[in-house]
Amino acid sequence: MRNRTAATDTRTGRSASAPPWHALPADEVRARLSTSDTGLTDAEAEARLVRIGPNEIPEEPPPGLLILLLRQFRSPLSYILFAALAISLLIGETVDAIVIAFALLLDATIGLYQERQAETSLRALRQLSAPHSRVIRDGIERDVPSRELVPGDVVLLESGTRVPADLRLTTTTSLLVDESLLTGESVPVTKHPNPVPETAPLGDRSSLAFSGTVVVSGRGRGYVVATGINTELGAIASAMREAEDTETPLQQRVARLARSLALYTAVTAAATVAIGIAQGQEAVDMLLVAVALAVAAVPEGLPVGLTITLATGVRRMARRNAIIRHLPAAETLGSTTVIGSDKTGTLTENRMTVRRVWSGGQSVVPGTTPTPSPESNSVRPGDPVYDTLLIGVLTNEAAVYPTGDGYRVTGDPTEAALLIAAHRAGLEPEGLRARYPSIDEVPFEAERRFSASLRRTDDGYLLAVKGAPERILPLCDRMRHGESVVPLDPAAVQETVDDMARDGMRVLAMAYRQFDRPPEDTAATVEAGGLIFAGLQGMIDPPRPGVREAIERCHRSGIRVLMITGDHAVTAAAIARDLGIAGDDVRVLTSEDLAAMDTDALRSAVAEVPVYARVTPQDKLRIVTALQERGEVVAVTGDGVNDGPALRAADIGVAMGRSGTDVAREAADMVLADDNFVTIYAAVEEGRTAFDNVRKVTLFLVATNVAEVVAVVAAVAAGWPLPLLAAQILWLNLATEGLQDIALAFEPPEGDVLDRKPLPRSEPILSRVLWERVAIAGLLAAIGTLLLFRWELDNSGSLTAARSVALTTLVIVEAFQVFNVRALWRSSFRVDPRSNPFLLFATLGGVALHVIALYLPPTQYLLRLEPISLEAWVRIVLIGVMVLLAVEVHKRLRRVSR
Template sequence: MEQEHARPWHALLVEEVASRLDTGALGLRQATAKSRLARYGPNQLAEAPPTSALARLLHQFKSPLIYILLAAFAVTLLLGKTIDAGAIAAILVINAAIGFTQERRAEVSVRALTRLVSPRTRVIRDGHEWEVESRELVPGDLVLLESGTRVPADLRLVAATTLTVDESLLTGESASVHKQAGAVAEDAPLPDREDMAYTGTVVSSGRGRGYVVATGARTELGEIAGSIRGEAAAATPLQERMRRFARVVGLVVGGSSALGFLIGVVRGESTSDMFMLAVALAVAAVPEGLPVVLTITLALGVARMARRRAVIRRLPAIETLGSTTVIGSDKTGTLTENRMTVQELWAGGRFFSLSNEALLEDPRARPVEGAQDLAEHPPLYLLLLTGVLANEADVFQTERGQVTRGDPTEAALLLAGERLGLAHEALRGHWTSDAEIPFEPERQYSASLRSRDGRRALFLKGAPERVLAMSTAQLGEAGLEPLDAEAAHAAAAALAGRGLRMLAMAYRPLEEAPARPDAVEGPEGLTFLGLTGMMDPPREGVREAIARCQDAGIRVVMVTGDHVATARAIGRELGLTSDGAALTGTELAALDDAALLGRALEVDLYARVTPEQKLRVVRALQAGGEVVAVTGDGVNDAPALKAADIGVAMGRGGTDVAREASDMVLADDNFVSIAAAVEEGRVTFDNLRKVTFFLVSTGAAAVITLLSALTLGWPLPLLPAQLLWLNLVTNGLQDVALAFEPADPGVMARAPRPRREGFLSGLLWERTVVAGVVMAAGTLGVFHWELARTDSLPDARTAALTTMVLFQMFQVGNARSETQSVFARSPFSNPFLFWATAAALAVHVGALYFAPTQFVLRVVPLTDGGSWLRIVLVAASIIVAMELHKLLRRPSARDAPAAREGRG
């Protein structure tokens, strides 16, 4: 029964398949099916088990910054500083709770999206037709197929009647594939295996039956799913930045603590006091609030994306799109609507346009807008009439809108006729069917023999070459005329050059009905009517979304299994390319990895590629330093979705395998949402950067303050409890509020951030040092002034602490924009930040006059109005310093607005 070390199923005759599977025309016996189900298991892909609560909880403590917090907690606990240790422990618990909750919500959302009703399948067992759950199918089952059904397992067809299957989810081709039962060559590629029907594909029209040859993980879909699970998920740019940032913070913590300890010991201070100083420096250097704010900022991005019909499966993914430099998109169903539409017509020697406005530049062409145009042009009317009558599809209205049934190509002809006033139901009622000739690949045409009021005619459609070969005349503006095959071929070449799929139409009046339906086989003497050009049209708004991405410095690359001419036409229409440069799967296969890397950085269109080749393209782009996002909905997209920096799957029309491989799922299957996702990602990262700059600059100020005081031989201006107060209470409200900051102007008009750039750019690190020095100098100045004036260390420390609190209040305004002046942004554009800043100041002032907090923080009330005035004026100096730095040190040209040049 197994096919190991034997010829593949598609190369075997039907009798050989039945023999190997030990089955036949009566199907399996129920008892046999039951035993095989126990042997092979259910016909379903193994679903990744949900993450356990314990594993999700432990995952919250794997962040590099959390390691630093854990180390700080251990040090403070060992030194007996229970208040400090308790504060750090509270941060760890809050961060874990927020991360745990958000990740659980995201996982539940995706599982709800991917939960599908269990499908059922018609099979022959014990010689009778049964309906069973698809998961109960086993090798050897005889499955019945009909129009509209989803193929439940890999089948070797044993019968096919005008059977066509939509394999776009597996191969990427938008046109349905005609199937037959005869064996094909052993080395035939998957798209050419006409005697096979694969799991997940959909029957477009006709009927068929086939033996199940593979189920579950053994199917083509299952093998792809298995290869996906073998792919290691790449670290996101955000995770890489977090690791690098944590290493920097760790070095600063260790270095500043060791430096302070050594300076103190050299100056003759006691070892115990220097241990206390080391703790103070560690507390000052570690941005304790950053893990919490990081999670909150990402969670806010997730919430915003959810409102735009996108489900984020992993929190860091929301930022990755903001760093993306290349988006590799599938064509069918992602950039296009995955439905054929008549775009152009050629009849009577003239082109007519239904959708393609560019065609109207041809002086021979004109738009067709209604039935009145058909009355003026008999060849065009008969062309459309033939498309309606030589047709087995159906179009009807339901409460949910218009529904098409049958082959997408034939449905497109019906819709074109309906648009121009040819109601197919009425016409079929007038022209009754006498005989039908179904389409077969070897025949290359289909036909319908119709009668009306004593008149009979044969209406035929098919491949242009075949129809022209059967025609002896053509219908022109003035009536019948000799066939001009050269003009017809030229028109066909023009349509093909625009990436359109073509059908030719012809008809022949008959004196009487044939005695038998097969008497009309091989008709000759036809009157050629013209050509129809069809295309799977782009989704509404996709061109604008692509242009927006390109303006943001992001290349949009189409990777499709469809024909190169179709890819070029769609690429030009969407503005992906102006010169039509494309790389085909055959050309790609001839390139080694180094050569592909060079081409991948230049080519924006890939056609006729296999899933393995799509994966090669993604890896080549990544090797070139690109941050790659891959969008798609089909099984063929899934390996690339997994390997990419971020995979974006379609939630409505896509496969479970694609969704499982992705980081983000678009619930509305709309590529237009990608541009919005890029913007949200950039806003999210900008806010992470603002929070980081704010926390690091204030932490740097505290470290510089303590080290400077120690070097000068002064008492510590700030105690460990006061540093925790700064980090966890006063700026703890403001850093969270920065996560709600609205987008900066021009966020979508600048180049993406380089992959290796950290949370803070070189410019912001420079600004951090400037801010730290200014705030430290101001705090030390106030401390020294108050100590000399009052000769009271608690008074001086209270003044220094209050100065640092006010410095933070002004610095949070500076952090709202990397380039804009603090005076250019209304304080009320982020009301949460405004009130958080006011609340932080009120909490601190209240603590100065509340006995319990006075005891814990070792502060005293500030009763001198002159002290308050000096503190406010000194703290305001940070605004002057930052405004000067923004003016003198503007961002580099890379960060300036950068629209992509050469967009077609």
């Protein structure tokens, strides 16, 4: 529990076993802090500032450019290329060394660009602190910089101010605080100075005001009990710092692929060199073979291909209002198995809305259109429902201004909802307020649990009252029923209240009393009773349009949707039922339930429970971790500071672009420009398309690399000259096929992407079936290359000509193979070539580039090439056709078995 006095006992000398601040009476808090109502002296405040430190959250410096650059070379594939570079320099192959160094530099530049996403989450947290605060020191009210606040300071709060530190409140007047950035609760919280139970969750600690939250209305005073890193805001900063950035599933799959290729290269190179030496080959020649194998085994174009593929997915998502901050996240959403969604603002509209108005047996659902709809929603003066709406207008300090597409609201969201409900039912709130001028107001107080307004009418005075039903009903002895006033039926009213509460609504009761002369004491008159019960208004933050359908589609796609919210359990359960997240017997776990669970129990619970309510930031982080430990790929949405640690720890954090805080946006991998859950589902389709294209790029590159390695190994084993030099292999990998793997990034989605189940974390980029396809294409290409190499060598006697034919064979096989990989399961002949014109041009361009290299003197020198005959070209094209048809046969057989 973050605000336990033990948290700073070494600095303040308080007992480590003392209760938390919210459970202590104000007098005991004052004594433990060694302060008074007149505040600290300047000398004591300065001494405490030296001892405790400033009221700010320290930043960690970002890693330097050199550190980021060195990180790019940690891949096993980079180690292989470094070894090849060193060997090339050792044996004097300068051209090969230069080309290998260029490939390394290109990959590092791309990786460095990706990692230059500065971590500014903690800076955003600091910006939530108020720059100045109103305090009392030496009995004098003054402004001081918020960073100079210390425990024991007396801080004054008023409407519109941001709370500068964690405060134990001592006095309040109608104090409402918006804590949504910490708790996720959409309704401002009423604060009071009375102690609350020690076990109260964060959202129910009404005697505390937390750093970073905002005063909506009212005034208050309190003692500073925690500053800087010791506040609830600081606890979140610490959790974000401790939460490690998780590798995305794609990063894990690429790392596994890189390790496999590195092992495969090392074993193959060692075995091939050993065979050559055993055959009597020169050691220098075998080192040249090792370099060729290292270069052949490493798909140098893979980092570029992956980056372009993911960047293309990012652009597609941006067109659908999903802004990706980190490239690997573009694919992660397609692999997601669980979406843990915040309720307020994501699943719901983040505004309180009156869903039901009830009076004396008559029930009305206010219109949902932005403007009044008299045909279906208007009510007549004198109707009980009209009077219920009128009382909500008169006992109200908010203001609502209709706009073209909705309303602009100022003031308390609950009171604004009452005004909008009246407006939609045909009432004119501002006109009614002017018609019934205010004589006296009784503001809402936590102790009273009601507010009242005394108004002058045409024939006397009207006392309008609204408040909690359990507070208002005992003050009433009559009720409206139709056009009549009848004795109160408490059971009927309570049954309606219970029905509304079960539906997750916040319920307010409306009552009134008429007078010929104004009473002397309005508050005392209300407390005396004798009121007429007018009716009830039930309100809720309603679900967003389209969210229910998006959740249904997620379920069909194999994605579980969980609700993780700081709101109350009853409200969360009602929204979950309404959206189809859970059924009628929905099970909800609260923060207290989670605190009683150990790691194993929580790991079991997250597999079944769909709704979590009143959760703290630490709870949300535990839920995410438990899901990941079960092997789930977890996406988490959030908009508040409280969501920061979970957003950072999740496989993909999704923040709100409109309503989200800077902290949430900076901690997230993806930002929703429209704050809508429906956008997440749209991004899932793009994420799955991105992963498909990553697979296609990898399949294309690895198949070519296998052909190169097999050709080199087989030639050495047969005692033949090397069919390909290292520089030629790099030319093939970076220049000719480099254009095609980039073009594959623009492949449109295949028709069944949303009908598949998410891939498990253990699923590699290349599945067993795709490795079969790699083997078929690679072996056939290698055999064809060796046959044509030997044919040319025997007939022309020129090793340069033979190598030119071998290299050209692989270039043409690539041109056929790239069309093979466009469809992972369907026949390539069923894919419209016009759906990706860039690929067609890239393929023709790659072939043209190679033809130019065969005839251009500089490239002839660098790559050791020469032109080839027309007969050789015919034989090469036949090899390409053979590979294409063989892969098509494999697809056909595998489709049948699938």
